[in-house]
Amino acid sequence: SLEKKLYSTYLSYLPKDKFSYPLKMNTDQRGSFTEFLKTEEYGQVSVNVSKPGITKGQHWHHSKNEKFLVVSGKGLIQFRDIYSDKIIEYYVSGDKLEVIDIPTGYTHNIINIGESDMVTIMWANEKFDPEHPDTYYEEV
Structure with a gap:
């Protein structure tokens, strides 16, 4: 509660030209992946852009669970x-918002x-730790 109030107060004192800041976009020929919010307690939110015909992923996690939107x-x-x-499949679209766990x-x-x-939009229950990535390649 105190941290939330301190952060809100901090934001209210920012100069008007400091309300925005760039994010690091990791881009390649497949599209991009950008981490948006990262917290110790609630994981992280990322934005993934994929070009037509591109497959991303092909991995699994021991302790990380994710939500895709x-x-x-x-x-x-x-x-x-x-x-x-047994492969489970979901067809998804921006025309019908649906979370896949x-x-x-x-x-x-x-x-x-x-x-x-x-x-x-991707949410993971824990933030990415490059020292312990918990990401193991395996094709679906």
Whole structure:
């Protein structure tokens, strides 16, 4: 409660030209990945942009679970328990907002099946730690 009030007070005293700040976009030929908010207690929120025909992911986590929300474009989210061959699929679109939960122990990917860039908001229950990434490659 005190930290929240201190932060709100801090923001109210910022110079008017300091209300915005750039984010580090990690870009390549597939699109981009940008971390938006990171907290110790509530994980992180990221924005993922995928070019048409691109598949991202193909990995699983021991302790990290995620929520995917496609806000623009069309995609296919696939995942499967790493001890199973059964693939679960969800067709997603910015035209119908729907959260897809990705549980731990499920390898997963997201494929842009549309003709334009697909934008996905991703939440993870823990922030990314480069020293302990908890990300293991395995195709769906």
